[in-house]
Amino acid sequence: MPRVVIFDETGDPDVLHIVEEPIADPGAGEVRIRIEAFGVNRLDQMARAGASPRPIRLPHARLGIEGTGVIDAVGPDVEGIEVGDAVMIAALPDADVRGAYADYTVVPVTAVVPRPPGASAIDAAALWVSYSTAYGALVEKAGMRPGDHVLITAASSSVGLAAIQIANQIGAVPIAVTSHSAKKDALLAARAATVIATDEENVAEAARRHTGGVGVDIILDSVMGPGLAELATAAKFGGTLITAGWLDPRPASFPVGALTIYRYMSFEHTLDPVVVRRIAAFLSAGLRFGALKPTIDKVFAFEDVVEAHRHLEKGQQIGKIVVTV
Numbered sequence: 001m002p003r004v005v006i007f008d009e010t011g012d013p014d015v016l017h018i019v020e021e022p023i024a025d026p027g028a029g030e031v032r033i034r035i036e037a038f039g040v041n042r043l044d045q046m047a048r049a050g051a052s053p054r055p056i057r058l059p060h061a062r063l064g065i066e067g068t069g070v071i072d073a074v075g076p077d078v079e080g081i082e083v084g085d086a087v088m089i090a091a092l093p094d095a096d097v098r099g100a101y102a103d104y105t106v107v108p109v110t111a112v113v114p115r116p117p118g119a120s121a122i123d124a125a126a127l128w129v130s131y132s133t134a135y136g137a138l139v140e141k142a143g144m145r146p147g148d149h150v151l152i153t154a155a156s157s158s159v160g161l162a163a164i165q166i167a168n169q170i171g172a173v174p175i176a177v178t179s180h181s182a183k184k185d186a187l188l189a190a191r192a193a194t195v196i197a198t199d200e201e202n203v204a205e206a207a208r209r210h211t212g213g214v215g216v217d218i219i220l221d222s223v224m225g226p227g228l229a230e231l232a233t234a235a236k237f238g239g240t241l242i243t244a245g246w247l248d249p250r251p252a253s254f255p256v257g258a259l260t261i262y263r264y265m266s267f268e269h270t271l272d273p274v275v276v277r278r279i280a281a282f283l284s285a286g287l288r289f290g291a292l293k294p295t296i297d298k299v300f301a302f303e304d305v306v307e308a309h310r311h312l313e314k315g316q317q318i319g320k321i322v323v324t325v
């Protein structure tokens with residue numbers, strides 16, 4: 001019988017358990033995916049812990065906004081996709097019902113994109129959410145250009161590492177900010193132009209030093225919290241601050257002054273088929289030329305999904321945590 005990870009109440013990783021259930025048939029406009037691997041995302045952890053920005057339908061909630069696999073069945077009125085096609089899930093706002101932590105899931109055909117040729121299931125499971133978020137925030141929203149200096153916080157997160165690669169792909173200058181100085185070498189190896197560790201230096205001062213006193217063009221921040229206003233002083237006059245996450249759950253101190261500020265949610269782009277096509281083409285090009293390559297921190301087996309969440313919560317990872325099915 002096919003397996004699904006569910007939770008009946010929110011809480012610690014132990015609330016997750018595996019049940020066996022019959023698989024649903026796809027309805028009109030839907031496809032069924034046999035999942036091969038899924039990425040473990042911070043949004044999954046927030047949903048499980050009771051901190052989701054969207055309401056979660058309990059009990060028997062599913063989990064998982066990201067996954068990859070093979071089309072296993074196609075519903076009526078579906079064109080352009082066939083049984084056997086390898087795909088990635090592009091957007092799953094109702095992951096509590098259709099979540100990818102399972103052997104199978106049924107999703108609207110509009111919620112899938114082709115898996116890039118040559119990408120393994122593990123790489124593909126680590127690709128879409130982090131790269132579409134970094135691309136959407138930096139390119140579509142902030143208008144990143146070649147030569148821009150871009151300050152990227154939580155640099156060893158999967159979004160942070162994707163942002164470093166995308167900045168390099170475009171010809172911008174990625175300045176990585178990490179909370180752990182021990183990760184500096186790994187971030188330089190990941191092709192950050194330079195690394196600022198918040199446990200040993202002041203970010204804004206260091207950023208100004210690295211930009212000849214001018215400040216950076218764009219800040220991509222996934223931490224927020226009370227340090228946000230101070231972080232924003234790393235930007236040049238008229239620069240852009242784009243927030244994409246709130247890893248620090250304390251209230252954020254939004255800056256005032258001559259900055260353009262965006263609060264970014266990737267669903268703004270991943271639910272828009274025109275932008276999804278653009279993202280998919282950009283990612284395929286980057287993979288083809290070797291500019292983009294997902295960083296995998298650790299791969300867990302399906303039975304060890306609770307351990308995968310415990311690992312995420314330690315915050316020691318560099319890159320994506322993936323579970324194979």
Ligand SMILES: NC(=O)c1ccc[n+]([C@@H]2O[C@H](COP(=O)([O-])OP(=O)(O)OC[C@H]3O[C@@H](n4cnc5c(N)ncnc54)[C@H](OP(=O)(O)O)[C@@H]3O)[C@@H](O)[C@H]2O)c1
Nearest residue numbers: 042154155156157158159178179222244245246247265266
């Ligand atoms: N806006 C969107 O649509 C969207 C989509 C996807 C993800 N996100 C957000 O992007 C952020 C990164 O997500 P992810 O899944 O790539 O990351 P993740 O793997 O959960 O990131 C963990 C890393 O974040 C850094 N970090 C800094 N402050 C932290 C704190 N207070 N607690 C824990 N970690 C902290 C650490 O890296 P360092 O040691 O390098 O500091 C840590 O290794 C999250 O905030 C997530 O919610 C947003």
